[in-house]
Amino acid sequence: MRISNGFHLLTVCLGGLVLAGCVMTEKYDAEKARSLNFQRLLAQEEKRTGELDSELKRVTRDAAEHEGRNRELEAQLKAVREQLAGIQEETDALREAAALMEKSRNDVRRSRPSALRPRRVEKAPVAPEAAQPPPPLTAQKDETLMGEKGEVGSPLYHEVKPGETLFRLSRQHGVDVQQIKKWNSLTDDLIEVGQKLIVGHQ
Known part of the structure; x- marks a missing residue:
């Protein structure tokens, strides 16, 4: 009876050891799989980090080029604005001069309306013997050109x-x-x- 109990106890112990060994094996396999998965993720992250680093360098280089272009464009834009300002000033000056000229003409026309109207000149009677024929038109033009x-x-x-x-x-x-x-x-x-x-x- 005692032998039988001892054998049963030994069997239980062996079963427990086997079961514990199986559990430990499963835990080891799980930890190993987890470790491999972590290593794979770490390798992917390192690869991604390298790609991001290369992308960052490219973006930095492009940003420097764009900054140089922006400075050139700003300088060109400033020059164009200065030219436009000069043209605007000249245009304003011409407009003011034209307005003053037009105002001056209008003032002269309003102040001297009679000068634009033909005046009737009465000629004094001339004695028949003193009357002379008017000079020809060509002679008048020649006198005007001579000055x-x-x-x-x-x-x-x-x-x-x-x-x-x-x-x-x-x-x-x-x-x-x-x-x-x-x-x-x-x-x-x-x-x-x-x-x-x-x-x-x-």
């Missing part, structure tokens, strides 16, 4: 440019303002851009 200084020859013409005045033309060609007005039959000092004026004779 006060007696210039003879073909007239020199000047096309009026923006900003030019009779005073400037007289200074430029060395002719009196009144002489230029007489040559061109001008009633006042106003001239227009593109107008061709006689400024001398050859």
